[in-house]
Amino acid sequence: MTVEDYNKTIDLYADNLYRFILKNSRNEELANDVVQETFEKLWMKIENVDSKKVKSYLFTAGYHTMLDLLKKENRHAEFGISEEYSYKHEEQYTDIGELLGQALSRLPEIQRTVILLRDYEGYSYEEIGEVTGLKESQVKVYIYRGRLHLKNYLVRIENII
Amino acid sequence: MNINRNNYEQYFLDHLEGRLSPSEEEILHRFLKFNPDLTKELDSFRLQKLPAEDIRFDGKEKLRKIIPGSEDPFTSDNFEMFCIAYLEGDLTEVQKIEFESYIDLNPRQAAKFELFKRAFLIPGKYKYGGKSALKKSKKGIIYLRYLVPVAAAAAVFLMVVFINPDTEKPTEMAAFIEPEKELNAAKESIKGKLPVQESSTLKVIRNNKAPVPVMDIKKAKQINEKRKQQEIPDELDRRKEESYTLARLGLERPLFQNVNVKYDRIVPEPVNPPSVSISSLSLEEMARQQIQRISRLIENDDELLYSIASNGLKELNRVAGTDAKLMASKDEEGTISGIHFRSRLLNFTAPVNQE
Known part of the structure; x- marks a missing residue:
């Protein structure tokens, strides 16, 4: 280089x-x-x-x-610390991006990392594995779990609103 | 095993759980024979054991979160995982068709699927403000690339000089006045000649124009004569006398070591530095004092010297982006026996002599 x-x-x-x-x-x-x-x-x-x-x-x-x-x-x-199950709604959310940012911050660190690499950088499971030192199958599991938590967070917030 | 009426419960429990050895079982039986009233209590212990019941939870399948593989068929129980797999692009064509047809037929599930779609992050615009500070100019790099091995080699050389006692001491080390030299200078001075080598203190005072009492040569000769007449022993004679005294005490040494005898036996009094402020010292003098102080601190501490040189090299590597290495080899006792310097331009190995 x-x-x-x-x-x-x-x-x-x-x-x-x-x-x-x-x-x-x-x-x-x-x-x-x-x-x-x-x-x-x-x-x-x-x-x-x-x-x-x-x-x-x-x-x-x-x-x-x-x-x-x-x-x-x-x-x-x-x-x-994972705060994935504390869905206290204390703020007014204006758009889905803000809401997702809030949901993301409540994910465990490793789930947040793999989802950020996947969505922002468009990395494959293999590439995420290289960055984080995880096996491809582990990356997949963390992504699926993270997505599920994000979706559940959105559902809870919508119900509260 | 010493079973009695005060501790029998624990043996009953061990018996029921099968933890007693055959000999201990025998002792327990004998104990019960002599204490028949306790047999009923043992039976009541037996009744407390709950029988295992065959109770099963039927909803296990629904709880399982299976990430669908290419062979897994779509089922409504695994709907959520298929939603994610669909959006992640992990489904095969056949699985995709199955999933899409299920969504078309189930509008309620389609709404759930929409929620999953929204759970994907959209990258926003973020600007890192320090880009220009991170950029490197090629010119500076080339200069540093050549400078670093040279600087590192110089650092290593200095370390070798300090560690290796066989190597000639640098001029700064000569600033320590050796006893013999001091004595010779005193002798010359008394004989009426000015000292050959000015002491550092005198030099400092002279440079700073401070009033210095200069000894008149004629006057010095007169004093010398007077001393001789009054039989006042000069410094040299006094030291000689001391050594003769030591010789009489059985601490004989060759005559040429007179001075050493004195310095071995008598702890020299600390010499107070001249009352000259630091600001009035010349740069050279200040540097000399600092080197003397540091030299005394690190003398005979090879590990410390190696650590200083090694850390200095690391910093140089960091600044210039080079990969020069300094390694120390150690002998069986763990003391440094040699150093090895490796860089792209310069490689050498230097032994370290230990006394």
Whole structure:
């Protein structure tokens, strides 16, 4: 990978990576840190990373950097808590995107990650497995479970409204 | 096993659960023979055991969440999973047709299916603001690529110099005044000559224009003569006398080691630094003092030196994106016996001598 490729990668994927981490962690500062650190890691490995696989590399490194930073800041426990069954409706939702964002934040971390990679980045089960270190079958199970929770959340909210 | 009327319950329970050995069973039987009233109690224990009943839950199939495989037929029990599989594109053509025809015939289920459709995230627009800061310029990189191995090699060289006692000490180390040299200087001074090498303190004072009492050579000669006449022993004679005294005490050493004898036996008093503020010190002097202080701290601590060099190299790698490596080999006792430096431009191995 050349310096030009590296700079092009920033234009192509920095936004995507930022969105993935921001949506996953719900923390703007952390998302900024992760993007910076991930690109620093890529820079260190510039000679070893194939430009065709750079997106996968970025998301894998970014995901693990996010987990590391959350662990360091002792927020991992809080972050990993599933609130999937607490459907308190306290806010007024204007559109489905906002509602889904709320539902997403209540998913367990791993389900949220696989669904974000699937819906935002259009990754296959195999690619998601590479990023998260899961088997393809596990990825599938987490996606199905996550979808079910999202749908149930929407149903509950609609009933309350 | 010591069964009696105070602890028989636990043995009854063990007997009922089959945890007693044949010999213990025998003891229990004998105990019951002598205590027939307790046999009834043992029987009541037996009655407390609930018989197993064959009760089954029939709704297991409905609870199961099976992710449909390509061979699984569509069933209404597995409707939700098929909804997801349909939207994920995991169904075969045959499964798709089955599912779609089921939806067409069941409008209520079609509404549920619509909810699943809405459970897919739509990517919004997100902009990362720090892109320009992340970008690298090619020019700087080339410069750093060459600089880093050189800087790393310099760091390693310094480490080798510090660790290896066989290597000649750097000039900063010579700033420590050795006893023999100090004595010779004193001797020369007393004989009326100015010291050959100015002490660092004098140099500092001179540089800062502080008033320095300069000894007049003639006056010094006069003092020297007077000392001789009054038989005042000079510093050299006093030290010699000390060594002779030690020799008489049986601590004989060759004459040329007189000075060492004195320094081995007497702890030198700490010398107070001149009352010169740091701001008035020259840059060279400040650097010399710092190096002396650090040298004393890290002297004989190879692990610390290796750690300093290794961390410095890591930082250089991080800044310039290189992959230079510094490795230490250790002997059986775990002390560093050699270092190996690897980079794209420079590779070398250096032994570390240990005393």
